[in-house]
Amino acid sequence: MFHLEVQGVTCGPIHNLSFTWSPGVSWVCGDECKGKTTLLRLLAGDLQPTAGKVIAPEGGVFWIDLQSPEHDATTVQACWDALRPHYPQWHHEVLNDLVDALNMNEHREKQLHMLSAGSRRKVMVIAALASGATITLLDQPFAALDFGSIRIIKEFLHEAAEHPSRAWIVADYTAPDDVPLASVLNLDAQQ
Numbered sequence: 001m002f003h004l005e006v007q008g009v010t011c012g013p014i015h016n017l018s019f020t021w022s023p024g025v026s027w028v029c030g031d032e033c034k035g036k037t038t039l040l041r042l043l044a045g046d047l048q049p050t051a052g053k054v055i056a057p058e059g060g061v062f063w064i065d066l067q068s069p070e071h072d073a074t075t076v077q078a079c080w081d082a083l084r085p086h087y088p089q090w091h092h093e094v095l096n097d098l099v100d101a102l103n104m105n106e107h108r109e110k111q112l113h114m115l116s117a118g119s120r121r122k123v124m125v126i127a128a129l130a131s132g133a134t135i136t137l138l139d140q141p142f143a144a145l146d147f148g149s150i151r152i153i154k155e156f157l158h159e160a161a162e163h164p165s166r167a168w169i170v171a172d173y174t175a176p177d178d179v180p181l182a183s184v185l186n187l188d189a190q191q
Contacts, residue, residue: 002165004043004135008052012038016052017190022182025161025168027175030187036171039187040137043169059134059166060087066124072113076104076123079112080130089132098126101152118144129156138170154179 004021013035028036041047042054044063066079074082084090099105102122112120125141142150154176160168161180175184 002057002134002167003055004057004167005055006039006042006049006052007055009042009049009054010051011035011042011047011049014038014042014187014190018052019183019185021167021169023164023167024182025157025170025179026183026185027181028169028171028185028187029173029175030190031173034187034190036187037139039185040139040169040171043135044137057134059089060131061135061137062087062128062131062133063137064124064127065139066112066120069113073111075109075111076115077108079123080127083127083131087131087133091130091132095126095130098129098152098156102126102149116144118146118149121145122149125153129153134166136166136168138168140172141170142172 002023005019007018009017013033028039030036038047040063042049043056044061046063064083071079080095104119104122104126107115107119112123115123121141121144125138128136128138141153157168157170157179160166161182175181
């Protein structure tokens with residue numbers, strides 16, 4: 001049974017937050033420094049709350065931040081190859097379809113530091129959407145992307161919205177009106 005919840009969680013800018021997510025696509029929105037990334041890191045287990053608890057379902061949580069310099073020397077393909085063993089439900093065909101759709105084939109053997117901010121973000125988004133994890137966390141997936149790439153990712157999220165046992169939680173400043181959402185958590189209203 002799917003159950004993703006935070007109960008009375010406090011960490012950094014987040015204070016005594018309780019919220020439950022259901023399968024499908026959900027949005028976490030709010031202004032700068034309101035805790036969007038902090039919340040994703042809590043859900044991923046990358047951070048521990050100073051109070052409260054996080055309850056996550058079986059099946060894995062996908063979270064990665066490829067913006068840090070520690071990943072600079074890794075090639076795009078090596079990044080995907082390193083992630084794949086951690087996600088037993090990895091979808092090779094989804095990865096390949098997204099690589100084609102997002103024009104990333106020519107970048108497979110490039111190191112991440114050689115990529116534009118948008119292409120580097122595409123590497124993360126492609127891995128996230130191909131992971132097959134029960135919970136997929138996406139932090140500002142549209143930043144630095146062209147309109148065509150945003151449209152492709154939104155099409156994927158539109159299809160994902162109907163999934164009965166997986167959740168995609170997206171953090172960004174505002175929730176879109178063109179993707180069906182299971183829930184919206186506005187961190188501006190929580191402060």
